[in-house]
Amino acid sequence: MKNKLIFILSLFSLLLISCEKEPIPANIETLVYGKIYDSTNDIPIVNEKIKIAEYKTIGVPSGISYIFQGFVDSTTTDINGEYSLPFNTTGNGNLYQIQLDFNEQVHIPNLTESIQEENIGTQKEQNFEALRLYPINLRIITSDEINQEIHIHKQHPSRQIDPIPALNQNSVRRIWVDKNVENEINFQILTTSPYLNHSITIPLNNTSELYEYQVEISSTDFQ
Structure with missing residues (x-):
């Protein structure tokens, strides 16, 4: 039985070696x-x-x-x-x-x-x-105290943004967006089951210059 196992392992090793492609010549x-x-x-x-x-x-x-x-x-x-x-x-x-x-x-x-x-x-x-993506300073104002960290996800192109710490009522996040379309931002609280979500849409602006967009959210917005 031991010799049979050694034979199988040796055969398997030879098979792997045979699957290794030769390198392309140098220069x-x-x-x-x-x-x-x-x-x-x-x-x-x-x-x-x-x-x-x-x-x-x-x-x-x-x-x-x-x-x-x-x-x-x-x-x-x-x-x-x-x-x-x-x-x-x-x-x-x-x-x-x-x-x-x-x-x-x-x-x-x-x-x-x-x-x-x-x-x-x-x-x-x-x-x-x-x-090419263009910058927006997204200011998030929470109208009441939210005791959980808020995660931020930008839809297109898909990006995770640095989360907002718990109890932080005024935060700014630099995001990069397509200036030719409306941009959807999703906020999530992940400490609950199921997760709680709230989405907003940044209207079409069609500018290449940095500007600030402010959004107010409260704990009752999350569903």
Whole structure:
């Protein structure tokens, strides 16, 4: 029985090794280029950082494990929102990705794009659709004492905002919103079961300048 178990484990180990892809050879130059553009507001996204990440993939029982090897190169978009990023393979990994940093002032739905192995050694165009967000100082006045922490969630694009501490009756939170639409904000008290909710809508303003929007809430607003 013991020998049978050893045989099964050895066979399983060999199977995992066979699932490990060979690294892509070193010093193969690839060029990725493109644009990050906000077509809603018709503006380029300037000075946005673009990085090339390298991974090694290994087969595991649950699927594929991605082992980060490092960033091999980076650049930023120019005044037209365009970028050009040549990089060389290192010989350590078998998967490369274009990655963008999270930026609360710009909403980009897809922050990563894989570079297919057949594109290594060639030129690949990769454009990103973005949405420039604009600031509002959201002032929250509570008309009575609320003994629980109030959590804040902005609907579009979806973001968690720093919560309001219990018994705090005057708080300001900087939020970044789409200036072309109404913006829904949801307040939650999570210490109850079920959770209590209250939502407000910030009207369409269509301004790119910072302004303050004040909302008053009370404990009776939460349902």
